[in-house]
Amino acid sequence: MRRARDPFFWGLFSAGGMLAALLLPALFLIVAVAAPLGWFGMTAHVDWLALVGNPLLRLGLFGLLFLAFFHAAHRFRYTLYDGMQLYHLDALISVLTYGVATVLTLIAAVVLATAG
């Protein structure tokens, strides 16, 4: 089991890293900045409901969020571990970082399942 842990989380980390790299800049730019401010001829009145109503898009979004949460958690765990030299706290840090990612994933699942 101990041997399973590293490849498992690294797999989530790298899948999430790739998805975040490809999708997040555009998504975040539109949702957080461009649409509300009406940049590039966009409007805040995208028919979000219709988009959110599409189960395929919701499933894709869930995949992105789930992997992005675990990507961030894994990376942050190593930042604390090596960057701050908190080796003795590794167990606690792992529980906290992966724990937060798990909770957020569950919330995302509920929000996306009930949306639309």
Added chain:
Amino acid sequence: MPDTVQLEVFRYRPEEEGEPVFDTFEVPYRDEWMVLDALNHIKDHEDGTLSYRWACRMGVCGSCGMTVNGEPVLTCAAYLEAFLPGPIRVEPLRGFPVIRDLAGDLTDFIEKLERVKPWIIREETKDPSEGEYLQTPGQMAAYRRYSMCINCMLCYAACPIYELEPGFIGPAAIALAQRYNLDSRDDGAEERHEVLSEHEGIWSCTFVGECSAVCPKNVDPAGAIQRYKVDATADFFRSLLTPWRDR
């Protein structure tokens, strides 16, 4: 061009002083001199007690690695000119305990190297009379880059993770494990996997990437480690999804 250049040399003489100090030497400057030539000049003319290692003076033995102005380099292949105007700071490689002056204790690296079994492991060997094990140029190309390693340990000195987590098996050892894993004549990948798949094998690495940046032989240990991570992860998820295919 200056006539002379100053060298600030890291000195550690445990019989005389508890803490290391820097000694400053003024050495003649020559366009064609390497940092190692300046150190040899000091040893020959200024202070015969200065301790450091070197042998080939041509970048193949891997024994003259030191930290020059903060960068790990082969001192026999680093022109003084690159560090002008000076003073040039010469220190031992980071990450290894210092025995004396510029010489570190490399036992840890040697032991880690042995652990990844950097030799060809075969399930069946044939009698020499039956001929050699043949390999196509393409099969050789798969591992050739990793076989260029000269065990100079510059990559260890550049790796902050090795310094922080001394248990980490480290860049060159992993690259050399891959050198044999990727060899078409070798059957030892599983044995090496035992060592590499430990947390202190590949998983300590966070891809700082400096090992590949400083490697004088262009071995790209960072790439070797990432490739191994990708393969190990793919294997793991494959066996998770298709457990019946597990041996």
Added chain:
Amino acid sequence: MSPQPRSPAQHVSDPIYPEAANPKYTRHHPRWHRRRIPIFWWLRKWVYTKFILRELTSQPVMYAALLILLHVWIVGRGPEAYETFVEWLRHPLLVALHLFVLGGLLFHTITWLNLAPKALVLRVGERRIPDVLVLAAHYAGWILVSAAIFWLLRGG
């Protein structure tokens, strides 16, 4: 079961060196000097600082994912809640923060895609596909996907 790196003190049982019986004795030298690592080791060199900044992009990624999730949730709560939310997003301070976060996301994308060819070794037959091609394919993919997202969310 990993063999721990042998500490110098463990060289003691050496038959050739009888003085090795002395627990303080080590074969190569009695006293090593070990340099300490400063807490802020990543300030020592610019490449290390860049490395830590790259790792810290985990925070913008986390923030962006949360904001997108929040957005979906608010959309589900009806037009009024949504209008208030958009008003919020128009606040100059939030806009500034979000541009900063976007910078972090772009830094993540660029560093991530630049390293991709190192981990991915693709072959056609026995020939390895050159790194530049793998890199170019990744960037092309990024541009394509971004364009698709813009098209999908163009609104109007």
